[in-house]
Amino acid sequence: MPDPFRHYEGVPVLDLPADPPSPETPALDVLQGFSGTTSVKDGPTFLSQLLFYSASISASKLVPSTGDRYALRVNPSSGNLHPTEFHFFTRGLKEWPDGLYHYRPSSHMAEQRASGDIEMNLAGSSAPITFVLTSIAWREAWKYRIRAYRYCLHDIGHAWQALALAARSIGCDAFAVGQFPDDGVAQLCRLHEDEWPMLIIELRGGSIPLSEREPNHREIVWYGGDPNQLSKEEIVYKQIDEIHEATKFRGDNLASHSPAFESTPKLPPSSTRPFGEVVRMRRSALDFLGGSQSMSLTQFWALLGAANRPLTADFATARFIQLYLYVHRVSGLQPGVYRLSRAGAGLEHLKSGDQRVAAAGLSLGQDLAGNACVAFSMIGNLDGATRAHGDRGYRYVHFEAGAIGHRLYLAAEALGLGATGIGAFYDEEVHRYLNLAPEQGRVVYQFAVGYPVPDYRVNA
Ligand SMILES: Cc1cc2nc3c(=O)[nH]c(=O)nc-3n(C[C@H](O)[C@H](O)[C@H](O)COP(=O)(O)O)c2cc1C
Numbered sequence: 001m002p003d004p005f006r007h008y009e010g011v012p013v014l015d016l017p018a019d020p021p022s023p024e025t026p027a028l029d030v031l032q033g034f035s036g037t038t039s040v041k042d043g044p045t046f047l048s049q050l051l052f053y054s055a056s057i058s059a060s061k062l063v064p065s066t067g068d069r070y071a072l073r074v075n076p077s078s079g080n081l082h083p084t085e086f087h088f089f090t091r092g093l094k095e096w097p098d099g100l101y102h103y104r105p106s107s108h109m110a111e112q113r114a115s116g117d118i119e120m121n122l123a124g125s126s127a128p129i130t131f132v133l134t135s136i137a138w139r140e141a142w143k144y145r146i147r148a149y150r151y152c153l154h155d156i157g158h159a160w161q162a163l164a165l166a167a168r169s170i171g172c173d174a175f176a177v178g179q180f181p182d183d184g185v186a187q188l189c190r191l192h193e194d195e196w197p198m199l200i201i202e203l204r205g206g207s208i209p210l211s212e213r214e215p216n217h218r219e220i221v222w223y224g225g226d227p228n229q230l231s232k233e234e235i236v237y238k239q240i241d242e243i244h245e246a247t248k249f250r251g252d253n254l255a256s257h258s259p260a261f262e263s264t265p266k267l268p269p270s271s272t273r274p275f276g277e278v279v280r281m282r283r284s285a286l287d288f289l290g291g292s293q294s295m296s297l298t299q300f301w302a303l304l305g306a307a308n309r310p311l312t313a314d315f316a317t318a319r320f321i322q323l324y325l326y327v328h329r330v331s332g333l334q335p336g337v338y339r340l341s342r343a344g345a346g347l348e349h350l351k352s353g354d355q356r357v358a359a360a361g362l363s364l365g366q367d368l369a370g371n372a373c374v375a376f377s378m379i380g381n382l383d384g385a386t387r388a389h390g391d392r393g394y395r396y397v398h399f400e401a402g403a404i405g406h407r408l409y410l411a412a413e414a415l416g417l418g419a420t421g422i423g424a425f426y427d428e429e430v431h432r433y434l435n436l437a438p439e440q441g442r443v444v445y446q447f448a449v450g451y452p453v454p455d456y457r458v459n460a
Pocket of ligand 1 (some may be wrong): 072073074076077078079080151154155158269282283284285286366420421422423424
């Protein structure tokens with residue numbers, strides 16, 4: 001197993017203050033698009049708060065056979081392998097030097113890879129904080145082989161929403177940019193060759209503490225740092241390299257766009273659990289209690305409402321995922337297979353009858369998909385995405401699936417339920433079971449929500 005933590009050695013490491021304040025806005029409000037606030041007035045604490053509630057370590061798990069403990073993070077990851085790295089540019093933050101940083105989750109610190117006024121100009125004006133999320137495919141590939149590329153993309157979708165929602169909870173907006181020249185951004189960030197830039201996320205908003213001084217356009221000083229070696233040896237998976245190459249954007253310039261942020265009416269909350277508490281407590285359920293306890297219709301619609309909100313990204317004006325549901329135990333709904341309308345307001349009943357064995361079977365025989373109250377197949381319109389974005393559209397469909405999954409995780413936690421992303425499933429069997437013709441889309445991700453069995457190995 002490769003080292004789960006990347007460090008850029010030999011660079012200044014800046015402290016992110018411990019125990020930043022917990023965002024108090026209800027998580028379901030944040031998921032509905034409502035903006036929270038923060039009392040934080042300086043750059044270091046602001047960054048600490050943002051990262052503590054989006055990317056940090058939040059628990060540990062015991063391996064009973066060896067007595068070892070391993071870290072779990074705020075953002076989930078297939079196999080807990082965490083291929084995603086968080087890099088960020090800052091500009092004009094109060095009491096925090098401008099520069100390029102890499103987040104070090106193992107100690108909640110920032111590795112300063114460069115200081116000064118590095119240009120990361122995406123929309124004609126630089127955002128004060130811009131993240132570059134990268135994937136290290138080898139971290140997944142040693143275990144999942146060529147399927148790893150899809151998991152890397154899902155994980156980016158989760159990390160995107162983890163950041164965007166944390167930003168929202170403390171009063172700023174996040175805009176994701178998928179169309180950027182891959183090689184240019186990799187060079188700009190001087191990334192090690194095993195790290196691939198996947199998504200850029202700009203943060204803006206009045207809550208970001210900015211210095212009152214004029215930007216002094218300080219000269220750029222590079223520290224770079226030596227990336228740690230993750231494994232002694234690596235196996236090359238040619239198909240992963242090929243699909244990554246095929247989905248690269250080769251234009252010269254970063255696409256110009258005007259970030260448009262949606263504002264939403266506040267719906268009556270069905271849970272008031274604060275955002276900070278929900279993200280720190282979120283865990284993947286190992287399995288669900290299969291008994292007779294149902295999810296209420298209110299919980300069910302709150303869940304779907306959170307999953308189906310607009311996403312703010314240059315590739316998200318059209319949506320490419322449609323949700324198919326295997327309803328096992330939802331009060332007032334007959335067990336069966338349903339399809340959520342694209343507008344998210346209506347359900348089409350496709351099959352009747354108990355779906356528990358089918359849902360588990362399609363998910364590689366994982367009981368949790370049958371013991372949940374509801375399981376999902378996310379059906380991606382890959383043809384539509386490639387028509388709109390060329391081969392790069394393949395990435396966007398998976399980012400969207402991961403983003404929906406992340407929203408389901410947080411909504412489930414807020415509603416007193418649990419959730420688990422399911423990347424292991426039989427693709428063709430899902431298509432056959434749902435009678436999906438190729439033009440109706442392909443399954444890209446599955447999900448399950450229900451009442452979790454307690455996991456005594458977790459220490460929060
Ligand atoms: C893209 C993705 C795919 C996953 N696939 C599975 C799966 O097939 N089966 C499963 O039990 N858990 C699956 N998980 C859950 C991870 O194992 C879990 O996120 C990880 O162990 C970290 O635990 P945490 O979510 O509690 O932080 C998946 C998670 C993600 C993000």
